[in-house]
Amino acid sequence: MEFKPPQVPAALAAIQRQIQWNRLIAVVEEQAQIMIRTAFSTTVREAGDLSAGVFDLRGRMLAQAVTGTPGHVNSMMESVGHFLAKFPAETMRPGDHYITNDPWLGTGHLHDLTVVTPAFRNGAIVALFANTAHVIDVGGLGMGPEGRSVFEEGLYIPIVKCFDQGRANETFFDILRAGTRTPAELEGDVYSLCACNDAGARRLVEMMDEYGMEAIDELAESIFEASSRATLAEIARLPRGEFASEIRSDGYEALVTLRARMTIAEDHIAVDYAGTTGLSGRGINVPAAYCRAYACFGIKCVVAPEVPNNWASLLPFRMTIPEGCILNAPRPFPVSVRHVVGQLLPDLMMGCLHQAVPDRVVAEGSSCLWNPPLRGGGQVSGAEAELPDFEVITFNSGGTGARPGQDGLDGTAFPSGVRTMPVEATENVAPVVFWKKELRAGSGGPGRTRGGLGQVMEIGARDDAEFAVNAIFDRVANAPRGRDGGGDGAPGWVGLTDGTPLRTKGYQVIPRGKRLRLLLPGGGGMGDPARRDPALAARDVADGLL
Numbered sequence: 001m002e003f004k005p006p007q008v009p010a011a012l013a014a015i016q017r018q019i020q021w022n023r024l025i026a027v028v029e030e031q032a033q034i035m036i037r038t039a040f041s042t043t044v045r046e047a048g049d050l051s052a053g054v055f056d057l058r059g060r061m062l063a064q065a066v067t068g069t070p071g072h073v074n075s076m077m078e079s080v081g082h083f084l085a086k087f088p089a090e091t092m093r094p095g096d097h098y099i100t101n102d103p104w105l106g107t108g109h110l111h112d113l114t115v116v117t118p119a120f121r122n123g124a125i126v127a128l129f130a131n132t133a134h135v136i137d138v139g140g141l142g143m144g145p146e147g148r149s150v151f152e153e154g155l156y157i158p159i160v161k162c163f164d165q166g167r168a169n170e171t172f173f174d175i176l177r178a179g180t181r182t183p184a185e186l187e188g189d190v191y192s193l194c195a196c197n198d199a200g201a202r203r204l205v206e207m208m209d210e211y212g213m214e215a216i217d218e219l220a221e222s223i224f225e226a227s228s229r230a231t232l233a234e235i236a237r238l239p240r241g242e243f244a245s246e247i248r249s250d251g252y253e254a255l256v257t258l259r260a261r262m263t264i265a266e267d268h269i270a271v272d273y274a275g276t277t278g279l280s281g282r283g284i285n286v287p288a289a290y291c292r293a294y295a296c297f298g299i300k301c302v303v304a305p306e307v308p309n310n311w312a313s314l315l316p317f318r319m320t321i322p323e324g325c326i327l328n329a330p331r332p333f334p335v336s337v338r339h340v341v342g343q344l345l346p347d348l349m350m351g352c353l354h355q356a357v358p359d360r361v362v363a364e365g366s367s368c369l370w371n372p373p374l375r376g377g378g379q380v381s382g383a384e385a386e387l388p389d390f391e392v393i394t395f396n397s398g399g400t401g402a403r404p405g406q407d408g409l410d411g412t413a414f415p416s417g418v419r420t421m422p423v424e425a426t427e428n429v430a431p432v433v434f435w436k437k438e439l440r441a442g443s444g445g446p447g448r449t450r451g452g453l454g455q456v457m458e459i460g461a462r463d464d465a466e467f468a469v470n471a472i473f474d475r476v477a478n479a480p481r482g483r484d485g486g487g488d489g490a491p492g493w494v495g496l497t498d499g500t501p502l503r504t505k506g507y508q509v510i511p512r513g514k515r516l517r518l519l520l521p522g523g524g525g526m527g528d529p530a531r532r533d534p535a536l537a538a539r540d541v542a543d544g545l546l
Helices: 010-038 070-086 170-178 183-211 217-236 288-303 345-353 378-384 423-429 534-542
Strands: 050-055 061-064 097-100 112-121 124-134 160-164 241-249 256-264 269-272 317-320 373-376 390-393 432-439 455-461 467-472 493-496 505-510 516-519
Touching: 010 050, 010 061, 010 124, 010 183, 010 217, 050 070, 050 183, 061 070, 061 217, 070 097, 070 112, 070 124, 070 288, 097 183, 112 183, 124 183, 160 170, 160 183, 170 183, 217 288, 241 345, 256 345, 269 288, 288 317, 288 345, 373 378, 390 423, 423 432
Parallel strands: 269 317
Antiparallel strands: 050 061, 050 124, 097 112, 097 160, 112 124, 241 256, 256 269, 373 390, 373 467, 432 455, 455 516, 467 505, 493 516
């Protein structure tokens, strides 16, 4: 007979709910860590470009892992509802796993796989686990901006079962392996994503057994009610009004301007993107879910950073994204590198919020990841190839914007939160050599607090053979701006070590004997540089940072 604990007083029940919440966080963090430890792609196991979370049977996210990126987790929050629309919870069985990389049902581009798995206790479905991971290759043109539709960008997976009651869908895996340059890695990643969801489900059931829980509904409502109440309380403390801002991206065909008008009301924050540049003919367009994901993250960082991130805590943030603008790309527009525009959205949100709560926001940073996809072998050099075929992506970051009371962070990924990949990890899986990777002195914008420093990188193929880069860089024509009198950060630069400039976006071949040189942007400064603490300025000089 199953043990059922006796009824407990209300005060003790509240403590028990908090313990259960802490356990839930531990469950989803273990889910994410298992993905990192079992993934094949370096983008997951080294950079942590992933998300993991637990959902109720209505598709509402209760909790997310600490490890992960807001672009993944906040758009994945919408994804689970799409899975349930096609495969209702009552049709799911133990051992089922569902998958998609549909940019409009997932997290914004084909390189992100999203897997949803039901959790069962005593034969009844009790919850859903979901995760997203960025994989190295899904075929097509590769991760780059040059596609003219999503169909050129790679293998397109609708929402399907990849495992049916524990049995692999071999037809699915045959198609998967045939559609990529890295079949072993891609198949291995799918198994990893399914395994980590299974682990989360097991841990959740163990917790439910321990507390005699028949369902998670009561816990879910408790989490949602507390999160909603806390978020609304923080919004109520803000000054009311409308605040407008804009920011520029280098774009592809032309500069892109993102405009936002934010309305802070008593019980919600609304953002309208009217006036934003229209759709691009290349792959820098942003699906609406990815826009909402990063915009909500930028708002939440300022307004309610201590409130857990879940379905209820994001409800008061409302977005109006006009049709036809670059932040609301419809199918089948190309979206492969939606991050180069989408990751500017937190800076845009802070531009609005700076007018309401100036002491809470940071200056603009490098923001967009500098993660060059590198390719070589016969697919670049044909019959004259000196190297085996390879496809690899390395994640790197410029500096973050200065904070009101502290300098910006050097070479740190914000807003994405991914880790900078060790060069040894990339050199171990591909015939490339990182000849230089160091902080870029003087790249942080001056201010009372200084912007974070960018990096200098020099990359070549083994034996200086020919290779190619699919450039997906930004913040070159439009440097990160300072705030409150702080100076701009240094803009980025892309070229060869001999000084030859390259395009900031698009596929380009690095000739034999040449190497790629990247100067990553620095973050903007905050406040009057004349008010900087002389001791900090002297330390920067002594450390060679200026």
